[in-house]
């Protein structure tokens with residue numbers, strides 16, 4: 229290896245981002261890359277040979293210098309002298325910490341933040357990290373990067389490469405496809421010995437550009453960053469070309485009658501029906517969020533004869549099965565089977581899956597193994613309909629699905645030219661329950677109060693609803709924002725975050741079909757719903773004699789009838805899930821306080837308030853709690869006030885409209901203005917767990933209005 233200036237780091241980041249942004253090259257957050265070079269050691273002023281390597285966590289496509297671990301090569305190489313052998317190779321991960329150069333991936337105070345790396349860092353006197361910035365921890369794959377004597381190394385998980393890696397005769401295929409240019413490393417768990425094995429092949433075969441790692445992925449190298457990238461791509465595209473040219477047309481077998489995809493609308497409708505049931509089953513051990521996809525590759529796999537046998541073999545790449553579990557749950561009924569049959573069969577299969585998983589754990593667990601983590605499936609496959617992924621949050625559920633799609637591509641490739649043969653189950657267990665994996669799980673931050681909960685808020689495009697959706701998302705919930713005003717709710721959802729956190733749907737609470745569609749969006753996006761906020765509303769406030777029948781009907785159709793319809797749909801989904809739930813009504817002070825000029829609004833709010841009590845009484849036995857909130861005078865952000873009502877009230881009281889909130893505040897016991905965020909906070913408190921034995925309650929959020937005290 230020829231020593232390099234740290235400009236290699238900039239090249240490394242650019243190469244990693246290019247490779248990682250194309251999913252054909254590696255799965256999400258899969259693989260790692262490295263560069264070796266020389267920098268000035270701040271402690272001695274002397275040159276020092278370093279390894280910059282992607283550390284634990286993060287995705288290559290978005291890697292930044294802060295995601296790198298930096299190690300001293302002399303110390304890393306010295307580890308070969310103390311390596312105690314394959315039985316104790318896990319100890320070497322702790323030893324990496326003694327090879328670290330400074331704190332990690334950053335090249336100087338503040339430089340990483342500004343995206344400045346490489347030559348500027350050299351001018352500043354070397355690759356010393358900033359005082360408060362710590363790079364990523366070295367991963368288990370650090371050994372292969374450090375020990376292979378090439379300036380640049382890529383380790384990737386391309387579907388085409390893993391197809392070779394999981395073909396029963398992968399070694400012969402590799403030789404046929406690449407000649408001696410690509411080597412073959414028999415299956416071995418990631419670790420120090422794997423690094424030694426790859427380094428030895430590199431040393432012994434100067435013409436070799438990389439290797440296929442059986443059961444796992446590929447590693448490539450180069451003297452320059454360009455050469456390394458070209459070698460990686462040569463293996464990935466070369467393997468794909470071979471599969472395309474030599475593959476059998478139907479590697480998953482013939483189509484099985486009745487197992488083909490349902491028409492698009494029917495399969496979505498079936499997915500909506502099944503999602504809450506499946507989410508409930510998958511949440512038997514702990515609450516999960518769901519993700520649904522009807523990707524054509526999934527539907528094709530499920531339509532063909534070999535899918536049950538292949539799915540039972542499970543996934544192979546460690547990255548894949550850590551997320552997908554060793555194998556998916558596969559429904560063994562045709563696409564158009566009656567819903568009741570499908571539901572019954574899924575329950576049976578789920579019970580069998582849990583028993584099977586327990587058997588797997590008990591077959592391989594040793595006294596040192598961590599306890600069983602949960603026996604529910606992470607992937608459920610339904611022929612004709614698609615794939616449901618489950619995880620502790622939406623991103624985890626989505627990525628589990630993406631990884632199973634990777635696994636389908638791998639199986640298709642392997643079966644096209646050979647026979648799919650993933651790593652043995654015993655090895656999967658060793659990785660799934662590896663102490664190093666367990667340590668990673670222990671390091672995860674404590675989940676937020678509403679993690680794994682799915683909320684649906686009506687009228688979320690404005691005022692109280694918008695603030696509530698924002699708060700619930702901030703507390704970890706996935707949120708569906710529903711509103712008649714499609715543009716407002718789209719903007720509100722986008723402001724909260726990406727689709728893994730918030731999705732919007734145009735929905736009118738006076739329209740049954742529209743409400744069902746909104747809950748359908750929740751089912752497909754997140755698997756169902758646990759927390760529904762009846763907030764959509766408007767205010768028609770007129771004296772009795774001027775209140776038309778249409779005013780009365782409008783007010784009651786949105787508030788009384790609308791929240792009844794929304795609660796009915798919510799309860800249907802919650803009962804199908806069997807996970808309990810929360811329904812919260814944003815009622816009003818006017819539900820209990822009787823003032824003039826308010827008959828339609830006040831009566832409709834009183835109707836809502838009694839719905840709270842009626843539904844609390846009816847749904848309690850299913851663990852569904854129903855509570856209400858009585859706000860008053862929430863001027864700021866409220867469309868009700870800004871739509872003319874505020875101006876009218878301000879005129880009545882003789883204050884400027886801009887001062888109306890402050891004016892109302894002076895009428896309260898606490899002399900405080902009530903904001904949408906205060907109402908949102910009450911929703912959070914009611915649903916976050918501390919009030920778990922409370923149902924049928926109304927909480928005033930009005931800064932103290934004695935006339936509206938509950939008694």
Ligand SMILES: NC(=O)c1ccc[n+]([C@@H]2O[C@H](COP(=O)([O-])OP(=O)(O)OC[C@H]3O[C@@H](n4cnc5c(N)ncnc54)[C@H](O)[C@@H]3O)[C@@H](O)[C@H]2O)c1
Nearest residue numbers: 687690691692712736737764765816859861862866867868
């Ligand atoms: N603002 C207050 O002082 C106050 C006081 C007590 C109770 N409330 C209640 O709080 C809730 C929210 O009020 P806000 O002040 O935030 O009002 P807002 O006008 O800012 O928001 C209400 C939202 O509901 C939506 N909406 C109206 N009709 C709908 C329908 N048929 N289907 C779907 N969405 C519909 C609107 O598009 C709007 O985005 C209402 O139920 C209201 O009665 C408000």
